Amino acid sequence: MKNDVSLWLGCFNDKEEFEKYTAIKYSEDGDSIPSIFEQDFNLGYYNRDLIEKDWIPNAKDDIEKLLLDFSYDNQIIKQYNNIELKSKYNTIILIYNFNYTKNDNIVNFISKNAYKLYFIGTAEYID
DSSP states (O other): OEEEEEEEEEEESOHHHHHHHHOOEEOTTSOEEOOHHHHHTTOOOOOGGGEEEEEEEEEEOOHHHHHTTSTTHHHHHHHHTTOOOSSOEEEEEEEETOOGGGOTTOOOEEEOSSEEEEEEEEEEEEO
């Protein structure tokens, strides 16, 4: 079955900052409170069980090395090989079965003191 996967790459000062950025909190009633990541990029509903993310201590500017060992990496890397990264990244976020480009309020870039995060694009993979 063909599915979409959306990719973000960024730079965070440290892993703790990245974890805080992507953390989902809950109200006293048990309702989820969107993470800063979800708020920054106006993410609507997606299956939170289908997100993969990582922070690496040594930033890289090679898309293949950044995506290696993620699910379906052999399929996804091929589709991003033509992208020349303009800087080094230490943060990777993939949301599977989600096409961010279909979002009405797409945000391509967020920059704050402790981090920068870029939406790179959406690829397809066969499950």
